[in-house]
Each structure stands twice: as structure tokens, then as C-alpha cells.
Amino acid sequence: MISNIEKLIRKYVLLNAIKHDGKPSVKAVIGKVIAENPELKKSIKEVLNKVEEICNVISKLSIEEQEEMLRKEFSEVLIEKRKREEERKLPPLPNADKYEEIRTRFAPNPDSVLHLGSARAIILSHDYARMYNGKFILRFEDTDPRLKRANLIFYNYIREDLRWLNCKWDEEYIQSDRLELYYKVARELIERGGGYVCTCPKDRFRELIASSKPCPCRNLSIGAHLDRWEKMLNGTYDEEEAVLRVKTDLHHPNPAVRDWPAMRIIDPEKHPHPRKGKRYRVWPLYNMAAIPCTSFPS
Ligand SMILES: [Zn+2]
Structure with a gap:
């Protein structure tokens, strides 16, 4: 019986010592021993003496010697530990091997602080990127100065939270810094006939698209659309008067997807951007x- 108790104590002293630079904590060991065998509470004094005695002996050994001892005497503990660690691993991502690099992102709108649910998204994105030696990206989605207006203080709060969670990001993008890039892509889209500037009233457009009919703008020349695009940029059009749409299949089963809106006007006088002011x-x-950032030429 005594030797069984000694063995139990030795096991926890070794485990605790290895976890803490070779220095076991008497208190932590007692807690573990009593948790495994609550009966021992009755003879707590003897147990305490034994724990102190064994801690003394074990703490004189090097960590390598402690590990060796644990391996020899308690191999079942190590197997159990390894099993638990394996169970804790994230399940693999489907088709991960089909990609050259796994890139994950956390993309908050800096219009408020993060909440607890964000932590889950951050940790999963970060850990999956690490699991596949990929990249974890932080992307600020701050492109709606009207309804989801960003606030300067939140960019840093969010960065702080990621650091606090120990989730270091490899790349950072702020979307409001990339408007020129969006403009370039939008223009190219029009030039290739993949996008058009629609000036129809919203309700009229919705009616037509619901019955899979093109609006009158759709088939105007590319030149006409480039001209309209300029007018969107230079202020000739007001909010709601024009929108850049992406051409899709007009018979797409989901009407919301048909010729979806890509770029819209927000009056910078009424809704200046916290980082860009009235520039855009x-x-x-x-x-x-x-x-995805990588789809845009830099
Ligand atoms: Zn139209």
C-alpha cells in the first residue's frame, strides 16, 4: 500500500518538475495526489511529508534525468499524454494538399472592439495557418464610411487583442489604403465587358432582374460605361444615382447574385472616412x- 502511494506521489512530482524547469511544487503535487485518491485526505500529514521528501530528492536531478525516470517508471502516463495531445489537434482541412500555400485571414471591421466570438475565429485561422506552414493575414474591412464607419482607436485595439491571444499575423492589409487598386480593377472589368455602370432606380432594376431581364444600361457600349465610371469618380453622380455592377448569368437561381453591385457612391462631405477623409x-x-488580396495585381 505504502509503495503504491509513493509511486503515485513520484509520478506527480516528476510530471510537475518537468513542467516547471525541474522544480516541483509541493502544493500542486498534493492537489493532484488527493484528486486521484481522495481517501488520502485522512492522512494528509503523512502524505505531505512524503511529498516534501520526494520533491527534495527529485529536484536535485537534472531535467534529463527526471524525464528518463518518468519514461522508465511511468511510460503509460506519457502514452496517455501523447494520445490526449493528438486528440486536441485540429482536424485537417479538406483539399489542403491541392493548394500551394494555405492562407487564412481574420477580417474585422474596425467599427467596434472585438467580442468573445472573434477569439474563436482568430485562433482557428491562426492555428490552421501554422499547422500548414501558411500565412495568417489580418485585414481591416473599413470600406463603408456610411453605415459601418470605422473608428481610428479600434484598429489598434484589434491588433492588441490579437497579440494578447498570441496570434501573430504575417501580413496586414487595410482596405481603405487600397482604393486605387480597386479602381484599377473596376476599370479593367468595364474594359473587358465584365462590368457596367447602372443608373436605374433601385426598384426598377430589381423588377427587371427578378424576371431575368437586362436593365437598359447593360448593353450600352464600353465607352459609354467608361464615361459613366468617370462620372461616378468625379462627382457628377450623387449617392444612389449610379452603381458599378458585375455581369453575371441573368438566370442565376439566386436573384440577389444576378448582376451584383460592386462599387457605390458615398458622399464624402456627409460621410468622411476616418483614415482617408474626403478623398474618395x-x-x-x-x-x-x-x-482575396492575392487576386489583385500589386
Ligand atoms: Zn441600369
């Missing part, structure tokens, strides 16, 4: 804004 009046909508 055309902003990407979510689907356009969230096209």
Missing part, C-alpha cells in the same frame, strides 16, 4: 472588397 467618393461593396 466611390467605395467597394462587400463582395468586391473581399476578393
Whole structure:
């Protein structure tokens, strides 16, 4: 019986010592021993003496010797530990081997502080990137100065939270810094006939698209659309008077996807951007804004 108790104590002293630079904590060991065998509470004094005695002996050994001892005497503990660690690993991502690099992102709108749910998204994105030696990206989605207006203080709060969670990001993008890039892509889209500037009233457009009909703007010449695009940028059009749309299949089963809006006008006088001030009046909508960074030429 005594030797069993001694063995139990030795096991926890070794485990605790290895975890703490070779120096076991008497208190922590007692806690573990009593948790495993609550009966021992009755003879707590003897147990305490034994724990102190064994701690004394074990703490004189080097960590290598302690590890060796644990391996020899308690191999089952190590196997159990390894099993638990394996169970804790993230499940693999499907088709991960089909990609050259795994890139994950956390993309907050800096219009408020993060909440607890964000921590889950951050940790999963970060850990998956690490698991595949990929890249974890922090991307600030701050392209709606009207309804989801960013606030300067939150950019840093968010960075601080990521650091606090120990999730270091490899690349950072602030979407409002990339408007010129969006403009370039938008123009190219029009030039290739993949996008057009629609000036129809919203309701009229919705009616037509619901029955899979093109609006009158859709088939105007590319030149006409480039001209309209300029007018969006230079302030000829006001909010809601024009929107850049991406041409899709007009028979797409989901009407919301048909010729979806990509860029819209937000009056910079009424809604200046916290970082860009009144410099820009055309902003990407979510689907356009969230096209992966790597899809854009830099
Ligand atoms: Zn139209």
C-alpha cells in the first residue's frame, strides 16, 4: 500500500518538475495526489511529508534525468499524454494538399472592439495557418464610411487583442489604403465587358432582374460605361444615382447574385472616412472588397 502511494506521489512530482524547469511544487503535487485518491485526505500529514521528501530528492536531478525516470517508471502516463495531445489537434482541412500555400485571414471591421466570438475565429485561422506552414493575414474591412464607419482607436485595439491571444499575423492589409487598386480593377472589368455602370432606380432594376431581364444600361457600349465610371469618380453622380455592377448569368437561381453591385457612391462631405477623409467618393461593396488580396495585381 505504502509503495503504491509513493509511486503515485513520484509520478506527480516528476510530471510537475518537468513542467516547471525541474522544480516541483509541493502544493500542486498534493492537489493532484488527493484528486486521484481522495481517501488520502485522512492522512494528509503523512502524505505531505512524503511529498516534501520526494520533491527534495527529485529536484536535485537534472531535467534529463527526471524525464528518463518518468519514461522508465511511468511510460503509460506519457502514452496517455501523447494520445490526449493528438486528440486536441485540429482536424485537417479538406483539399489542403491541392493548394500551394494555405492562407487564412481574420477580417474585422474596425467599427467596434472585438467580442468573445472573434477569439474563436482568430485562433482557428491562426492555428490552421501554422499547422500548414501558411500565412495568417489580418485585414481591416473599413470600406463603408456610411453605415459601418470605422473608428481610428479600434484598429489598434484589434491588433492588441490579437497579440494578447498570441496570434501573430504575417501580413496586414487595410482596405481603405487600397482604393486605387480597386479602381484599377473596376476599370479593367468595364474594359473587358465584365462590368457596367447602372443608373436605374433601385426598384426598377430589381423588377427587371427578378424576371431575368437586362436593365437598359447593360448593353450600352464600353465607352459609354467608361464615361459613366468617370462620372461616378468625379462627382457628377450623387449617392444612389449610379452603381458599378458585375455581369453575371441573368438566370442565376439566386436573384440577389444576378448582376451584383460592386462599387457605390458615398458622399464624402456627409460621410468622411476616418483614415482617408474626403478623398474618395466611390467605395467597394462587400463582395468586391473581399476578393482575396492575392487576386489583385500589386
Ligand atoms: Zn441600369
